[in-house]
Amino acid sequence: MISIGIDIGGTAIKGVLTDSDRGELARTQRPTLAAESRDATITQLHACIEELSAQSPMQVLAGIGLGVPGAIDHAQGLVLHPPNLPDWDAVPLVDILARRWSVTVRLENDANCAALGERHYGAGKAHDHFVALTLGTGVGGGIIVNGRIYHGQRGFAGEFGHITLDPDGPVCNCGNRGCIEAYLGMQYLMREAIAVLRKDTGSVLHIPATEDADHLTPKDLSEAAMRGDQSCKNILHRAGLRLGIVIASVANLLDITTFIIGGGIAGAGAPLFRGIEESARTRVLKVHRDSLTILPAELGNDAGMLGAASLLR
Ligand SMILES: [Zn+2]
Structure with a gap:
């Protein structure tokens, strides 16, 4: 299964393309542009996904997982007021990405993502x-x-x-x-x-x-x-x-x-x-x-x- 994982930090957006069997296939990184605007950050996010999905070997992407630095409304797919992204209030990030990429999008708090990363690939x-x-x-x-x-x-x-x-x-x-x-x-x-x-x-x-x-x-x-x-x-x-x-x-x-x-x-x-x-x-x-x-x-x-x-x- 091919999927994209993105970690949205206060300074950098980091992305990886993974195969559930073979692990990492490709990675990329771009500045978050948090001080510019919410739209600037989302444009960077799309650019990361575009770059990674172009490298997907089968062109079949199971979905996109996002780690964000703040609280999440899981039911509605909202990012809620992340402190390091000052221009963000309650942002429907799941909808925004699902509309553009037509794949499953999952959202999770960044600390939870780090725990999951260690669980699947690291010390856990x-x-x-x-x-x-x-x-x-x-x-x-x-x-x-x-x-x-x-x-x-x-x-x-x-x-x-x-x-x-x-x-x-x-x-x-x-x-x-x-x-x-x-x-x-x-x-x-x-x-x-x-x-x-x-x-x-x-x-x-x-x-x-x-x-x-x-x-x-x-x-x-x-x-x-x-x-x-x-x-x-x-x-x-x-x-x-x-x-x-x-x-x-x-x-x-x-x-x-x-x-x-x-x-x-x-x-x-x-x-x-x-x-x-x-x-x-x-x-x-x-x-x-x-x-x-x-x-x-x-x-x-x-x-x-x-x-x-x-x-x-
Ligand atoms: Zn405290």
Whole structure:
């Protein structure tokens, strides 16, 4: 079965043509043009699909799967106010694409697509039940039960990022205080890191944090940590400890003990994962302790588009 998977991000639209037996056949990428207009983004979307469908070997396309950065009305095929696409309100994306391409179109939240991608092609291949976390600009979550996305009553399940860690903590994008996203979302993590690094004159990132803080990324933290920088190790370890607290609660709640961690910050590697292991394993109920499995995601930025393509299965 040939299908197209598209991951619509705030900066890039990434697309892949897949065969359910042979995997990836072709891929493409275009800028989202989110700041221009909704129509500009949709034109880019059509261009990606056109390019990929032209490479379909049998010219028979089973359908198009779309991962979008926001909430979805599954019944009506609407994308609802995605925060990174400011010109979008409630957009009937399924209708728009089905009219133009005359194929089945399926829509899914981007974090759920990433979870599905890992399920079919990555770290979740051997796991029927897991929670996939994407640590990027925000903290996304996708819950896989019996190999399929768990949507909840109205389709909004998996908002892992807005679980409260500290009711008096920093203000989160959602308006609440102390969500896990308000600690591990990219901008929050870097803000806290920069404050630490500015005080630590011995850190290799002291000067960049003081003079060029806007260009520092989680990758810089992890590279410095790998070179032995103690402050960077501590920052990432603390992030892991915090994430592990929430993971333990989710494992207790759902009786799901496999967690797949991806996204930019997950590239931080050992100190982050050590922190997660430490706090999750000590806090989770004894009955889950031995089965708790924390895995790094395997697909990187490709998880979303591959998961979107698998929506047609
Ligand atoms: Zn929040």
